[in-house]
Amino acid sequence: xxxxxxxxxxxxxxxxxxxxxxxxxxxxxxxxxxxxxxxxxxxxxxxxxxxxxxxxxxxxxxxxxxxxxxxxxxxxxxxxxxxxxxxxxxxxxxxxxxxxxxxxxxxxxxxxxxxxxxxxxxxxxxxxxxxxxxxxxxxxxxxxxxxxxxxxxxxxxxxxxxxxxxxxxxxxxxxxxxxxxxxxxxxxxxxxxxxxxxxxxxxxxxxxxxxxxxxxxxxxxxxxxxxxxxxxxxxxxxxxxxxxxxxxxxxxxxxxxxxxxxxxxxxxxxxxxxxxxxxxxxxxxxxxxxxxxxxxxxxxxxxxxxxxxxxxxxxxxxxxxxxxxxxxxxxxxxxxxxxxxxxxxxxxxxxxxxxxxxxxxxxxxxxxxxxxxxxxxxxxxxxxxxxxxxxxxxxxxxxxxxxxxxxxxxxxxxxxxxxxxxxxxxxxx
Amino acid sequence: xxxxxxxxxxxxxxxxxxxxxxxxxxxxxxxxxxxxxxxxxxxxxxxxxxxxxxxxxxxxxxxxxxxxxxxxxxxxxxxxxxxxxxxxxxxxxxxxxxxxxxxxxxxxxxxxxxxxxxxxxxxxxxxxxxxxxxxxxxxxxxxxxxxxxxxxxxxxxxxxxxxxxxxxxxxxxxxxxxxxxxxxxxxxxxxxxxxxxxxxxxxxxxxxxxxxxxxxxxxxxxxxxxxxxxxxxxxxxxxxxxxxxxxxxxxxxxxxxxxxxxxxxxxxxxxxxxxxxxxxxxxxxxxxxxxxxxxxxxxxxxxxxxxxxxxxxxxxxxxxxxxxxxxxxxxxxxxxxxxxxxxxxxxxxxxxxxxxxxxxxxxxxxxxxxxxxxxxxxxxxxxxxxxxxxxxxxxxxxxxxxxxxxxxxxxxxxxxxxxxxxxxxxxxxxxxxxxxxxxxxxxxxxxxxxxxxxxxxxxxxxxxxxxxxxxxxxxxxxxxxxxxxxxxxxxxxxxxxxxxxxxxxxxxxxxxxxxxxxxxxxxxxxxxxxxxxxxxxxxxxxxxxxxxxxxxxxxxxxxxxx
Numbered sequence: 001x002x003x004x005x006x007x008x009x010x011x012x013x014x015x016x017x018x019x020x021x022x023x024x025x026x027x028x029x030x031x032x033x034x035x036x037x038x039x040x041x042x043x044x045x046x047x048x049x050x051x052x053x054x055x056x057x058x059x060x061x062x063x064x065x066x067x068x069x070x071x072x073x074x075x076x077x078x079x080x081x082x083x084x085x086x087x088x089x090x091x092x093x094x095x096x097x098x099x100x101x102x103x104x105x106x107x108x109x110x111x112x113x114x115x116x117x118x119x120x121x122x123x124x125x126x127x128x129x130x131x132x133x134x135x136x137x138x139x140x141x142x143x144x145x146x147x148x149x150x151x152x153x154x155x156x157x158x159x160x161x162x163x164x165x166x167x168x169x170x171x172x173x174x175x176x177x178x179x180x181x182x183x184x185x186x187x188x189x190x191x192x193x194x195x196x197x198x199x200x201x202x203x204x205x206x207x208x209x210x211x212x213x214x215x216x217x218x219x220x221x222x223x224x225x226x227x228x229x230x231x232x233x234x235x236x237x238x239x240x241x242x243x244x245x246x247x248x249x250x251x252x253x254x255x256x257x258x259x260x261x262x263x264x265x266x267x268x269x270x271x272x273x274x275x276x277x278x279x280x281x282x283x284x285x286x287x288x289x290x291x292x293x294x295x296x297x298x299x300x301x302x303x304x305x306x307x308x309x310x311x312x313x314x315x316x317x318x319x320x321x322x323x324x325x326x327x328x329x330x331x332x333x334x335x336x337x338x339x340x341x342x343x344x345x346x347x348x349x350x351x352x353x354x355x356x357x358x359x360x361x362x363x364x365x366x367x368x369x370x371x372x373x374x375x376x377x378x379x380x381x382x383x384x385x386x387x388x389x390x391x392x393x394x395x396x397x398x399x400x401x402x403x404x405x406x407x408x409x410x411x412x413x414x415x416x417x418x419x420x421x422x423x424x425x426x427x428x429x
Numbered sequence: 430x431x432x433x434x435x436x437x438x439x440x441x442x443x444x445x446x447x448x449x450x451x452x453x454x455x456x457x458x459x460x461x462x463x464x465x466x467x468x469x470x471x472x473x474x475x476x477x478x479x480x481x482x483x484x485x486x487x488x489x490x491x492x493x494x495x496x497x498x499x500x501x502x503x504x505x506x507x508x509x510x511x512x513x514x515x516x517x518x519x520x521x522x523x524x525x526x527x528x529x530x531x532x533x534x535x536x537x538x539x540x541x542x543x544x545x546x547x548x549x550x551x552x553x554x555x556x557x558x559x560x561x562x563x564x565x566x567x568x569x570x571x572x573x574x575x576x577x578x579x580x581x582x583x584x585x586x587x588x589x590x591x592x593x594x595x596x597x598x599x600x601x602x603x604x605x606x607x608x609x610x611x612x613x614x615x616x617x618x619x620x621x622x623x624x625x626x627x628x629x630x631x632x633x634x635x636x637x638x639x640x641x642x643x644x645x646x647x648x649x650x651x652x653x654x655x656x657x658x659x660x661x662x663x664x665x666x667x668x669x670x671x672x673x674x675x676x677x678x679x680x681x682x683x684x685x686x687x688x689x690x691x692x693x694x695x696x697x698x699x700x701x702x703x704x705x706x707x708x709x710x711x712x713x714x715x716x717x718x719x720x721x722x723x724x725x726x727x728x729x730x731x732x733x734x735x736x737x738x739x740x741x742x743x744x745x746x747x748x749x750x751x752x753x754x755x756x757x758x759x760x761x762x763x764x765x766x767x768x769x770x771x772x773x774x775x776x777x778x779x780x781x782x783x784x785x786x787x788x789x790x791x792x793x794x795x796x797x798x799x800x801x802x803x804x805x806x807x808x809x810x811x812x813x814x815x816x817x818x819x820x821x822x823x824x825x826x827x828x829x830x831x832x833x834x835x836x837x838x839x840x841x842x843x844x845x846x847x848x849x850x851x852x853x854x855x856x857x858x859x860x861x862x863x864x865x866x867x868x869x870x871x872x873x874x875x876x877x878x879x880x881x882x883x884x885x886x887x888x889x890x891x892x893x894x895x896x897x898x899x900x901x902x903x904x905x906x907x908x909x910x911x912x913x914x915x916x917x918x919x920x921x922x923x924x925x926x927x928x929x930x931x932x933x934x935x936x937x938x939x940x941x942x943x944x945x946x947x948x949x950x951x952x953x954x955x956x957x958x959x960x961x962x963x964x965x966x967x968x969x970x971x972x973x974x975x976x977x978x979x980x981x982x983x984x985x986x987x988x989x990x991x
Contacts, residue, residue: 388892421900
């Protein structure tokens with residue numbers, strides 16, 4: 001068996017980045033594949049991380065920079081793994097990389113190309129809360145700080161008209177409309193799946209009014225609303241761009257009855273959101289509606305108690321499936337079953353739904369490509385015996401972070417470091 | 430050799446050149462009065478970080494025999510490393526170079542071009558003043574020992590040992606008690622999931638014992654340790670025969686000393702006293718694994734059992750996160766023993782943070798276990814008066830009470846922390862280097878903390894942390910690879926040190942020790958990270974951090990504040 005010293009890492013969130021840097025330090029050649037045009041994963045969507053309120057960018061940006069400057073790490077953004085053949089120790093991997101039409105070396109990220117683009121698109125990375133151009137970086141501070149062009153929407157590339165305005169605006173000749181999608185073939189000895197998570201779509205839980213009422217937000221939408229580099233530059237205004245909420249209800253465990261697992265991070269994230277709100281809007285009334293509170297770290301309860309004492313009123317609801325949210329008198333009426341199983345309600349301007357984490361979009365396809373087992377929830381199942389393991393059902397393929405199940409940043413990193421140990425040991429023969 | 434300072438102004442394409450007057454900058458720098466006696470080479474370049482720009486800079490340094498270099502460009506976060514790497518290819522020591530950020534600090538934030546230009550001139554001037562006071566520094570290379578000491582032979586310590594040994598690392602595993610296995614060895618079942626049996630644990634113990642890379646010392650504990658990543662000198666002592674000491678050398682240490690359970694009688698929670706029929710989870714596990722069933726002290730099977738969660742949680746100030754899961758497991762085992770036993774669990778918050786927990790929780794409910802969310806409870810004997818979530822006051826009479834008590838740091842944690850120079854969190858568990866992004870490392874390089882010593886952790890999590898520490902060691906401590914310690918470290922000027930030892934207290938890395946013979950403090954350069962805490966605290970001003978000396982900083986701010 002040809003034991004190659006090359007490792008493929010799929011997903012560039014905190015788990016994928018940590019493993020990349022560690023393996024590089026040990027002299028391995030790493031190919032880091034990321035489906036988006038920027039690296040950093042979901043962590044960079046957060047303004048601050050609980051419980052110490054560390055600025056996320058300050059935590060992650062140095063890691064991102066190190067990755068991009070590391071000679072042992074080949075970062076392939078806008079890329080997905082298409083096919084894998086071969087066996088542990090010698091996988092042949094086919095990756096398809098979408099053309100970004102901007103040269104990574106020549107572009108300095110000066111941003112002169114976006115204002116001239118005539119096309120307005122919804123910015124999905126910003127949870128649809130703002131627009132972007134057909135040539136864009138998803139957010140300020142994105143790394144690599146190099147825009148990409150949406151070929152389907154770009155007037156030049158989709159053949160609507162001769163536009164080329166961005167090409168003319170670029171002083172470095174960095175934009176190349178002739179760039180083609182690429183297919184990249186690699187040989188690697190081991191693979192790490194670190195594809196993270198996505199949030200459960202809550203519009204299907206119709207009682208909660210998400211998508212119907214303007215005042216109902218998901219937790220991730222709220223994160224972007226709070227972020228200094230987000231759509232409102234951190235100003236807490238509602239969708240109309242004017243109204244500042246004076247009462248907010250944060251609902252825990254949204255979608256838990258559908259997923260049949262606790263998403264691990266939402267109680268702390270919801271406590272953090274109450275803390276954010278209280279500090280930005282000291283006069284606002286804040287409620288957290290919960291059934292059980294899950295605080296799985298030695299540092300968490302203290303923060304939670306502090307939020308409970310100073311920032312938010314915690315209200316117990318007896319049955320999370322009985323909640324109803326409706327608009328009434330220009331406010332949102334949140335109806336729930338109280339501790340006596342009786343109907344109760346509060347009226348608020350804004351609702352934040354702490355929705356469940358689920359396996360990342362596209363993980364079913366990846367599962368088929370890699371030929372690894374998933375659990376009944378759609379997460380990668382670690383083998384054997386489901387305990388203390390980062391190995392998957394297929395030899396040579398490992399898993400770390402939320403690809404394996406919902407978890408916080410530190411536990412994602414712990415799994416990633418554990419996967420590095422297993423990969424190092426595995427490649428040793 | 431006379432000073433020859435190269436100043437290179439990067440235009441960053443139009444990013445800098447369109448917002449500041451490059452020509453004016455170069456002209457004014459050339460005319461600086463305080464530099465008239467120095468040889469200056471001032472040039473601009475379209476893009477210094479480009480391949481061509483780096484080659485240009487390299488040639489300039491070599492051909493002009495520069496003694497000092499200033500790059501006026503972008504944020505050091507973007508390209509400081511780039512220019513340091515250019516220096517490394519030349520005759521110029523990289524510590525004789527300084528970057529000045531005229532893009533983020535001038536071009537991008539000041540709309541008025543004259544104002545931006547004048548600030549750029551001033552901060553480049555600062556950089557020139559500073560660089561003249563810089564001194565060449567050399568990296569040191571130290572040999573390292575790849576072997577590892579593991580303290581604690583529970584599931585975490587064993588997992589770390591096996592992972593390290595799988596890559597042929599020599600491991601010394603020391604365990605206080607007579608045998609390996611730790612708390613896990615007491616359990617009836619390893620985890621409440623199908624297929625996870627004690628066989629796994631037994632297999633691990635035998636794998637550790639038979640592995641030729643692992644040397645196990647039972648009945649032994651750490652006596653003393655000195656050193657740093659790559660070079661620790663360790664003495665262990667036998668607990669039965671304290672004169673029996675062994676000296677070891679290792680490059681890294683993994684602390685896996687586990688946890689204890691709070692003693693119920695020390696707690697106010699629910700007024701629980703250690704009565705005849707009150708048991709903690711470990712006692713129940715022992716009972717189950719020895720006899721396969723639970724019995725009261727009179728030998729008969731209880732008809733009614735209550736399990737109380739969160740005992741001691743409010744006292745310790747954190748959730749122990751494994752207790753809900755294991756109390757559910759015990760409830761299921763009791764129901765398996767006899768479906769007629771009435772089992773009630775009283776809990777405040779059901780904490781089920783792992784993806785398979787909730788399904789198990791549903792299964793336990795199907796088995797007929799009654800789960801009651803409470804606000805408070807008061808226990809008298811085996812009678813529980815409690816207030817449920819609806820504020821109703823209720824009474825529960827049972828034959829047996831099982832308490833899920835909080836996990837606390839193992840005894841001896843504080844002493845071990847002092848010996849290893851690692852910090853404790855306010856909860857008493859060891860503190861990670863960074864809670865979020867460096868969770869198994871500590872403030873001392875080369876010392877890692879895993880399992881219950883790190884905080885409440887289940888078996889699976891402890892095993893993952895153990896593997897993570899092994900992963901860190903595989904990639905930080907590579908056989909044959911030299912350790913390069915930080916260059917910008919503190920140094921203590923012997924003549925001025927009064928021996929007050931203030932610096933020892935403020936050093937977070939244990940890098941300073943007191944030399945009794947000379948009566949002065951001494952910095953261990955292999956451990957120091959150059960944070961500068963000691964510099965600020967020294968009452969006699971006898972400490973300086975290399976590359977951040979007072980004259981260097983003074984020169985830099987002098988011009989900026991003029």
